[in-house]
Amino acid sequence: MSLTAQSKKTTDARAASPTMADVAKRAGVSTMTVSRALRDGASIAAETRDKIKLAIEDLGYVLDQSAGSLSSKRTGFVAVLIPSINNSNFADTSRGLTDALVGSGLQLLLGYTDYSTEKEEELIGSMLRRRPEAIVVTGGSHTPKARRLLEKSGIPVIETWDLPSQPIRHVVGFSNAEASFALVHHLHGQGYRRIAFIGGTSNQDTRGADRRAGYEIAIAALGLKESRVMSFGTPPISGKQGGEAIVRLLEQWPECDAAICVSDLSAFGALMECQRRGWAVPQRIAIAGFGDFEISNQCHPRITTVGVHCHEIGNRAGKLLLRAIEGERRGEPVPAETIVTDYEVISRETT
């Protein structure tokens, strides 16, 4: 207390961050001018801008965007909910989104639902509290409350990776059931007749459930009498679980000549387990996956799978939401859009 008393505002508690007012004062301009200098090409004299930049440097000033958003109603971010951080498919989708948003001033705020709709509901709540400018969710299956939150959010909502029968608004995705159906057809075309399906034990992973449904429908449509579904592990099932599942599968139905796994990861695990046990793939049993993960094209033998255009899903979702945000901003009506993305069976060495 014996030292010189200083201005309360500037030296209170270990130097609170400088504000725009501090910068303005130092540069000898008004805060509004600072604000303008910090953003787009508002008309600012080069000299003034330089003075301001200097003051900012000197003070180590960093704009407080949350204060700015309160005033401007623009938070500059988009909420994106994906099931898991550790799935290259969704990683690709968020990469696609990021790519689409470059230069738009929008950032991604990612949230992970762990394949749980309850967790999704919670996340939607906490995202919405931060006022994103749009929200992208994975799949079309939500808790009633989550759905209500999305519907009333007042921002563009995009459901991805599925074609929900009752979309909330925009959709960018494909039919997992149809893609799975196509894969069964492909195996059938290659001569396989006793085709099994390996997946998780619950329907929490709705895309996994859809793929199983597509499998069942295809089996029936092809007149293959028996459907053989081996459920093992909580979705999303891991490589290890894929390995265990194929062992059980061949114990239960030794006559199987092909197995479709719910994802490439489980297909990979199944393949490795077969190698460990000396079961020739595809001679003893053919294996196919889903999703075209990088690993499927690297391992030996390479895994037959269904390529889904993950990056494109994200990219088109990103472009769509930019249009939607822009449209809403200028008060134009933005019609709900459904974009159906492509998929294709990629035949490789395991079938």
Added chain:
Amino acid sequence: MSLTAQSKKTTDARAASPTMADVAKRAGVSTMTVSRALRDGASIAAETRDKIKLAIEDLGYVLDQSAGSLSSKRTGFVAVLIPSINNSNFADTSRGLTDALVGSGLQLLLGYTDYSTEKEEELIGSMLRRRPEAIVVTGGSHTPKARRLLEKSGIPVIETWDLPSQPIRHVVGFSNAEASFALVHHLHGQGYRRIAFIGGTSNQDTRGADRRAGYEIAIAALGLKESRVMSFGTPPISGKQGGEAIVRLLEQWPECDAAICVSDLSAFGALMECQRRGWAVPQRIAIAGFGDFEISNQCHPRITTVGVHCHEIGNRAGKLLLRAIEGERRGEPVPAETIVTDYEVISRETT
């Protein structure tokens, strides 16, 4: 214009989201009471709380946290920068962070640097503009400006996955060089003498560079005359690149009996390529990775690697930052802490 004119505040432009004032009005209380009802155990009459909850339901009100943070100085999130979304090591670390932060009211805001310090600098800027309560970065290598930003940020800073010689503040990590050194020693102990190193062509990935440095030091320390470094591809190198690299390696140094790959992913690619070419692993050449990715324990044969405790790194970083935030809040001095995490060589079938 012929319809009944309504209150400007409430029916302006397609129903702007209701505010706390709307809720307060409907519930017949003040905004402060609503604010209290929405948070921790402030003293609120049960009856009042119910009235408020009802009003919130009716209006579909969602708290605007950005407005709240402006006033309370608490944004409720922590910035986390990791090199890549598509690397299970970093995924595990952010999982560990998330786990540590459960119940603290803090959320993670993830950013991906793509192994680029320029991108990191940019991200640090945009993160800081949103006023996180702490920031966790990967590695100890930053641009000068990024470093300055972090130092002046006024929030707890934690560097992870490395032991920087001049830490900014807190550190949770291990020495990649040391771990790599240990792996070379292990291979040497198994009888391998002509050990090579496979990695990327640049030092952008500093952890990769550290691992190579550890390899070189070990080679010298063990008196193995020649160090054989095969650089191929821009880090982080993929499985495919690992596969190409091992082919080149054995063209250039056919006498090699072991290869250490900069990461498990490249080790996996190398292993698969060997299988494809009929080179027996580990008889023709032993292969080791780094990071103990799940895949290394699933493939066949299983890959020798170095287990680093990714989840623990994240978890301890999370706990550390909670302490630091709490300490700063109550004005206590928070000493810089360095937490060194463990690693271990995991010997499996490829060596």
Added chain:
DNA sequence: CTCTGATATGTTAGCGATAACATATTGCGG
């Protein structure tokens, strides 16, 4: 010279919540 329309900057009034400080209201011991 005056007027017009760029260009550059300032002023004022919030954005929607919360901190901090009142002010009722209640319960209960004395």
Added chain:
DNA sequence: CCGCAATATGTTATCGCTAACATATCAGAG
């Protein structure tokens, strides 16, 4: 039945920034 502490609620003043609307300056047309 008074007074004091605990409980429940209200008031006021920001938080740091930007929208919207002035205002000032200046070049060149008329």
